[in-house]
Amino acid sequence: MADREHDHGHDHSELSDIQLRVRALETILTEKGYVDPAALDTLVESYETRIGPKVGAQIVARAWTDPQFKAALLKDATAAANGLGHISPVGSHLIAVENTPQTHNLVVCTLCSCYPWEVLGLPPVWYKSAPYRSRAVIDPRGVLGDFGLTLPPDTGIRIWDSTAETRFIVLPMRPAGTENWGEERLAEIVTRDCMIGTGLPQAESRK
Amino acid sequence: MSNTIHDMGGMHGFGKVEPERDEPPFHAAWEGRVHALQRAMGAAELWTIDGGRASLETLPPVTYLSSSYYQRWFLGLEKRVVAFGLVGADELAAGRSLRPGKTLPRQVTQADAAKPPIRGNFERPTNTYARFKIGERVRTVNINPATHTRLPRYARDKEGVVEAIRGCHVYPDTAALDVHNENPQWLYTVVFTGQELWGPGSDPTIKVSIEAFEPYLLPA
Structure with a gap:
């Protein structure tokens, strides 16, 4: 006792x-x-098991392999993503922004944590943290450095501050050396950070 | 409130970003519970997403900075359920219900929870025309309301260019105060040079855009 x-x-x-x-x-x-506690269990479980960056990675891989889809995605990402059918539904005003050799895109919410949950899952702690929110808009190269990423000095950096109910996903550039890869294999190298703009897909990092 | 600690763009001193390898969606079971409670209570539509944000932003700065993200969500939710008369402060102190609940306009059932979560649409029909055109130069207003706004401090009274028109959307500045005051406004992507925002010492290769509601903008 x-x-x-x-x-x-x-x-x-x-x-x-x-x-x-x-x-x-x-x-x-x-x-x-x-x-209802059972409903709460289900709400928790949806983000632990079903919704995550794999959805976004599928969208990016399709855009890399299908020019028509890519054009549709850049025009209206919500409609294009929902047209894929096999992914969970995407809500309104998803906007895809394309990295090019001239411009690298980086997404932040300086005011809180706005983030495209449906295609990337819940935001990581660092995305919601003071260091990221404060510095992304004033010192993006320093922030990218914290992720081990160095861009050429003449690459323009475009920062998207998500200050409204629009949501952004970065369409990274398809890395060299992946020319013969299929969609599924391509999706594996599209990390969450690539779609926020704090990472770049690496052809050699495939596990 | 507008000029509170949440508005962090451009601040110094918070240190390095610390990415975490293979980060889980929740770091503790209670974080998942807070996430689910917030979504379940939000579904009642007694407050707007903007009202929810305002309740976090008005946490005392020291509390805000020393709390983790889901702690802030929890503190904001606790504040809201009391403010809306759904729970008494005495009940929070007692850790249990002391009287019957009110009837909520809407509730999340298990069947609702099992559906794929989908964001609400905040675009609203309008019979007005957008005041600004793509490519037009605009200046953001210099406002410092004591209530909620989505115009960050670093982007006030700055000149930029309209890059896109996103439709007419619920206006957070009024919707935060009153669930019935959606007051839809045209929404634009407005892009600024780094130098306009941060002065001549800024990295010349950077551009920053905000999503700006029409009342935030004037012709340049």
């Missing part, structure tokens, strides 16, 4: 303040009938 009490006390002390407060709020909202 004494041991049990001890164990109980030990478990309790390991629950942090925030864990306790979140648990309390969920309890209250459930008891009041505002939320």
Whole structure:
């Protein structure tokens, strides 16, 4: 009995303040009938298992292999992505911005965390962090350096601050050495960071 | 509020960006719960997405900076459920419900939750014409409202060029204050040179765009 009490006390002390407060709020909202815990489970699970950057990678790989699709994507990314059919539906005002030898695109939300969830999943912690939000618009080369990325000094950098309900996905350049690759293999090298603008696809990094 | 700590573009001193390899969607179970609670309560449409943002932005600066992202979401949600009379402060203190809940206009069922999540559409029909044309030079207004705005401080009173017209959208500055005041406005992508924003010392190769609602813009 004494041991049990001890164990109980030990478990309790390991629950942090925030864990306790979140648990309390969920309890209250459930008891009041505002939320259904089973629905909450499903909401959590959707982003843990189903929605992530693979969706965006499929879109990019298609754009690399199908010029008509690429043109449609740059014109209206929501419509083009939804036309693919095999990916989960994409909401309104997704905008694809294309990297070229002259211009590299970088997406940020200086005010908070706006991000194209449906094609990239939930944003990483760094995207929502003060260092990224403060520096992306004033020192983008420094930020890219934090990701180990150095662009030629004369490459223009275009920063997209997501200050409204439009959402941006970067269409990176297809790397050399991938000419004979199929769509599926191409999608594997399109990382989340490539589609935010803090990474570049690497033909040799294929696992 | 407008000139609060959330508006970080151009600030110095926060250090390096720290990418994390193979980052999980949630770093602890409670983060997932907060994410789901926020979405489930947001679905009731008692407040707008802008009202939700405003509740985070008005956290005290020290709290804002010392809280993780999902802690901020939690603190904002806690504030909102009390402000909207859905939960009493006494209930938060007690950690349990002390009286029956109100009826919400909308609730997320498990069937809703199982559908692929899709963003709402914030574009609205209009019988007005866009005031500015693509390619037109514009100057952003110099405003400092004490209420929510999506015009970042670094891009106020700056000259730029209209690059795209995105349609007529719910205006965050009013929708944050009142769920019934969507007050749709034309939305533009306006691009600025680095030098216009940051002065002659700026990297000359950079351009920054914001998504600017029409009330943020004047002819240059």
